[in-house]
Amino acid sequence: MTGARVARRRRVRARVEGTVQGVGFRPFVYRLAGELGLGGYVLNDEQGVLLEIEGTPEAVDAFFGRLAGEAPPLASVERVSREEAEPHGGAREFVIAVSEGRGREADAPVSPDAATCQECLAELFDPGDRRYRYPFINCTNCGPRFTIVRGVPYDRPRTTMAGFEMCARCRAEYEDPSDRRFHAQPNACPDCGPRVRLAGPGGEPVDPPDDPVAAAAAALRAGRILAVKGIGGFHLACRADHEGAVAALRARKHREDKPFALLAAELAAACALVVLDPAEEELLTGRERPIVVARRARGEHVAPSVAPGKPDLGVMLPYAPLHHLLARDAAIPLVLTSGNVSDEPIAYRDADALERLAGIADLFLLHDREIETRTDDSVVRSTEGGPIMLRRSRGYVPDALTLPVDAPPLLACGAELKNTVCVAKGRRAWVGQHIGDLENFETLRSFVDSASHLERLFAVEPGIVVHDMHPEYLSTKYALDREGVERLAVQHHHAHLAACLAEHGEEGPAIGAIFDGTGYGPDGTIWGGELLVGGGAGYERAGMLWPVRLPGGAAAIREPWRMACAWLAVAGETDAPEVPAGLAEDVDAAAWGQVCELLRTGVASPPTTSMGRLFDAVAAIAAVRPRVNYEGQAAVEFEAAADPAERGRYALPIVEAVEGALMLDARPLVRAVRDASAAGRPLGEISARVHNAVAAATADALAREGERRGVELAVLSGGVFQNRLLLERTAAALRGSSLQVLFPTRLPPNDGGISYGQAAIAAYRRTRSS
Numbered sequence: 001m002t003g004a005r006v007a008r009r010r011r012v013r014a015r016v017e018g019t020v021q022g023v024g025f026r027p028f029v030y031r032l033a034g035e036l037g038l039g040g041y042v043l044n045d046e047q048g049v050l051l052e053i054e055g056t057p058e059a060v061d062a063f064f065g066r067l068a069g070e071a072p073p074l075a076s077v078e079r080v081s082r083e084e085a086e087p088h089g090g091a092r093e094f095v096i097a098v099s100e101g102r103g104r105e106a107d108a109p110v111s112p113d114a115a116t117c118q119e120c121l122a123e124l125f126d127p128g129d130r131r132y133r134y135p136f137i138n139c140t141n142c143g144p145r146f147t148i149v150r151g152v153p154y155d156r157p158r159t160t161m162a163g164f165e166m167c168a169r170c171r172a173e174y175e176d177p178s179d180r181r182f183h184a185q186p187n188a189c190p191d192c193g194p195r196v197r198l199a200g201p202g203g204e205p206v207d208p209p210d211d212p213v214a215a216a217a218a219a220l221r222a223g224r225i226l227a228v229k230g231i232g233g234f235h236l237a238c239r240a241d242h243e244g245a246v247a248a249l250r251a252r253k254h255r256e257d258k259p260f261a262l263l264a265a266e267l268a269a270a271c272a273l274v275v276l277d278p279a280e281e282e283l284l285t286g287r288e289r290p291i292v293v294a295r296r297a298r299g300e301h302v303a304p305s306v307a308p309g310k311p312d313l314g315v316m317l318p319y320a321p322l323h324h325l326l327a328r329d330a331a332i333p334l335v336l337t338s339g340n341v342s343d344e345p346i347a348y349r350d351a352d353a354l355e356r357l358a359g360i361a362d363l364f365l366l367h368d369r370e371i372e373t374r375t376d377d378s379v380v381r382s383t384e385g386g387p388i389m390l391r392r393s394r395g396y397v398p399d400a401l402t403l404p405v406d407a408p409p410l411l412a413c414g415a416e417l418k419n420t421v422c423v424a425k426g427r428r429a430w431v432g433q434h435i436g437d438l439e440n441f442e443t444l445r446s447f448v449d450s451a452s453h454l455e456r457l458f459a460v461e462p463g464i465v466v467h468d469m470h471p472e473y474l475s476t477k478y479a480l481d482r483e484g485v486e487r488l489a490v491q492h493h494h495a496h497l498a499a500c501l502a503e504h505g506e507e508g509p510a511i512g513a514i515f516d517g518t519g520y521g522p523d524g525t526i527w528g529g530e531l532l533v534g535g536g537a538g539y540e541r542a543g544m545l546w547p548v549r550l551p552g553g554a555a556a557i558r559e560p561w562r563m564a565c566a567w568l569a570v571a572g573e574t575d576a577p578e579v580p581a582g583l584a585e586d587v588d589a590a591a592w593g594q595v596c597e598l599l600r601t602g603v604a605s606p607p608t609t610s611m612g613r614l615f616d617a618v619a620a621i622a623a624v625r626p627r628v629n630y631e632g633q634a635a636v637e638f639e640a641a642a643d644p645a646e647r648g649r650y651a652l653p654i655v656e657a658v659e660g661a662l663m664l665d666a667r668p669l670v671r672a673v674r675d676a677s678a679a680g681r682p683l684g685e686i687s688a689r690v691h692n693a694v695a696a697a698t699a700d701a702l703a704r705e706g707e708r709r710g711v712e713l714a715v716l717s718g719g720v721f722q723n724r725l726l727l728e729r730t731a732a733a734l735r736g737s738s739l740q741v742l743f744p745t746r747l748p749p750n751d752g753g754i755s756y757g758q759a760a761i762a763a764y765r766r767t768r769s770s
Contacts, residue, residue: 024140217329232375234339288395492519499757508535528610543662582623643684699733
């Protein structure tokens, strides 16, 4: 080779960061390099993808010009760092090299689990294909990722597929750069991969059917209840149109009223259950495959016990080949709900499932691929301004979120309800899967496991552990028990504000309406209807809902009639109000009197500004529900009853409290609800007028305070803003103001986003102090 020819060659070493492992990125690089006649190599390591290419300067420039834009569908290229290298001269071959583990700090994002792609789906139902009806079909564009990975770099030995040795044909696909399964780590077939079996409630083998999935579908059609081992854990399934089966599942699971999710075999079947607008259809068919909450279709055929009294249904499409087979074989919509007893985390180990679900399921559809990380289904709801994430889990976790400033290695422990944990370092934060309410040992163990797994997976050794200010939260106690770390307490509603701002890449300041059920205030009271001004670095309380007492503490959350009593006491002329007509048949007069006494003395009745409890109160006064079986039930049903055409509203004035703070005075609203209910006004009218009043007052307060302080951003967050009607009408009322409105879309507005907000605040504080 002449010196001139060597001089015309160029070699570049590049580091590619982002979600680039387990998504077919190396095969893509291999094919792109081959197309451009480039030599070199590509490999996975702890930091992402490392590659070197060599060829003509024109070919090298073309390679980097196409690298990010033509990446595989599951890949996300965040950054490409390049440096020139010495050309090798004769290098013409391009290879995929063995992955490296050099003991460096891992920093390679792991991809979420992805729904079965169309190519795999076509093979699944092709009688001539060797993977016909194989429940674990996958390729580089789909299949399990987060739920099977044990470490990085992401390669088969570091997943729960390690024990399945590929047969010759699967190995040939895996090693063929032109094949869709080139370096697909979960690659398998009926000859060499995981297998399904059908078992009885004690795990005993059922007479071996030729096709366990078809036999399970037949059992579902016959009205039996089935436990199904999926990608991230177990589901409980039954036919959705069989009231006996659904009622039996509800009774056995101890789930009294909370709606069940439905599985539809395909989009057309889903459209027979719910009315989908284009945004909802896009959510339903996306690779994440969440449960989408949408309006019931007229004439849908589901059992009354699926979602008692609810105008909406939660529907999902199959996201794993096993679900595709089961749904198509059953040929009817199925209930598909979390495999647990109420309030426990989902089961994900076979032995645990057989023990905990034996009294619920008649049969178990099991398989021998282990689940490394339990991950429940995600739940979303569409609004005029974008999606609301009600539960962020499978399909979205562990996609990284960006932080506005660099964070030291830290762990954020989240809150008590709807808990998630978050690890962070640099500009990346990884919010883990939905864990649930930390109210029992099983859920606490899931919390600890999630924190440990995220720390290990992303090589975060926390120097800071962030927690809620509430001293009795189990997440707080866990944080305080961690040794050798700095601990940082963060106020609950500040975390809501900071999470929303950070998600949108904003630093603030903003004026935020943070409305939820409870949060520990620095003054020792229970906050929950707050107007905060600030950002990640700090905040001040600019306003609040009129405070009332929480009679009986947690009992008032379970029994909204107590909050009705509390609000009527502050709204009326006496501290011993009469029982409203709508509650007279459901609440004992003696019990009502005892609560009046608690309110008078203040015993076991801490003050609260909770907007969630206000909605509970008006729902109870309007005779929606005096007691609840799950958190927020009364408010959810009150929203569902609202007449969307009603534009009137009750009075909800804004007054100035001490030191200029604004106060939303809901006393006139409560009196109006009492009087309207007593007069027999329609519930739809009452509900709509309450929602319109809260929306208008909130928008007015935000606009007034924003103008006074010269703030241009408004944040709507907290669990109360899961209420679509309230969110949309508040946002609409702000359109004429100078405020830009933000609300969470990538994380839940409820406490599932708290851990990310805690991480953002810790990052800001460390940056400010350094």
